[in-house]
Amino acid sequence: MTALDAASATLRLRGILMVACAAFCWSTGGLLQRLISADAWTTIFWRAVFAAVFLLAFVLWRDRGRGLAPFKESGWAGFAAGFCFATASTFYIVSLSLTKVANTLIVLSTSPFLTALLAWVVLGEQVRTRTWVAIAAAIGGISLMVANSAARGNLMGDLLAFVPPLMVASATVLIRRKRNVRMAPAAAVAAVLAIVFTWPLAHPTRRCRGAACPYGPRALGRARRSFRQCAHLAESPGKPGGCGGCGFVYSAAPSTPCRLLIGGRLGPGG
Numbered sequence: 001m002t003a004l005d006a007a008s009a010t011l012r013l014r015g016i017l018m019v020a021c022a023a024f025c026w027s028t029g030g031l032l033q034r035l036i037s038a039d040a041w042t043t044i045f046w047r048a049v050f051a052a053v054f055l056l057a058f059v060l061w062r063d064r065g066r067g068l069a070p071f072k073e074s075g076w077a078g079f080a081a082g083f084c085f086a087t088a089s090t091f092y093i094v095s096l097s098l099t100k101v102a103n104t105l106i107v108l109s110t111s112p113f114l115t116a117l118l119a120w121v122v123l124g125e126q127v128r129t130r131t132w133v134a135i136a137a138a139i140g141g142i143s144l145m146v147a148n149s150a151a152r153g154n155l156m157g158d159l160l161a162f163v164p165p166l167m168v169a170s171a172t173v174l175i176r177r178k179r180n181v182r183m184a185p186a187a188a189v190a191a192v193l194a195i196v197f198t199w200p201l202a203h204p205t206r207r208c209r210g211a212a213c214p215y216g217p218r219a220l221g222r223a224r225r226s227f228r229q230c231a232h233l234a235e236s237p238g239k240p241g242g243c244g245g246c247g248f249v250y251s252a253a254p255s256t257p258c259r260l261l262i263g264g265r266l267g268p269g270g
Contacts, residue, residue, distance in 0.1 A: 099157025
């Protein structure tokens with residue numbers, strides 16, 4: 001193995017580890033969302049504020065002395081990618097508040113298929129036969145899920161769940177076409193745009209009191225009960241309301257165990 005091959009293998013391993021870490025962090029989103037009593041817009045607002053502070057600080061630290069140059073270098077494509085990410089992040093939380101966590105995650109898992117379709121249309125990349133089969137299977141499964149949600153009155157949440165994968169697919173194809181887009185500045189732009197999107201509808205200064213407050217001592221008790229519920233459902237897959245009938249979900253979104261466990265029992269918004 002040459003030095004170049006060794007360096008390439010190291011970078012690949014680093015990328016795999018980073019993706020695995022991101023998937024784990026992402027998988028906690030549904031659980032945390034169920035523990036928060038604040039409305040979706042306020043949740044998105046504070047989520048974006050902390051993300052913007054961290055990402056802007058990181059970009060300025062990494063490219064210290066260059067000011068806003070990292071953002072200008074990406075041009076309109078960097079802003080467009082940030083817009084796509086901001087829209088995806090916003091509709092992800094809104095969808096979680098309107099339908100089951102499992103439903104949102106199943107739809108989100110179609111992002112690679114949508115990316116392949118969009119790349120085929122825009123970039124002319126070939127789609128393999130097995131990918132077409134997987135796309136057809138995903139469409140069939142999601143159609144059944146959406147029909148079931150329509151009967152239960154959760155259709156809007158399922159439909160909104162299609163926005164994040166569409167936006168992620170659009171951003172991915174855009175970044176492949178415009179190689180000058182840098183991810184950290186684009187993510188920082190996304191966080192700032194999410195703040196702008198949600199500011200008119202959020203209540204960032206509203207204080208919570210009593211049992212409904214997600215920040216007080218009682219929140220810990222709710223968290224413990226939720227984790228116990230996860231464990232109980234995992235140990236009793238055959239019980240009604242459990243996840244015995246949702247095993248296929250793990251193949252669609254293997255990075256979201258807690259979200260799917262809770263989605264098997266909890267409805268929209270908790």
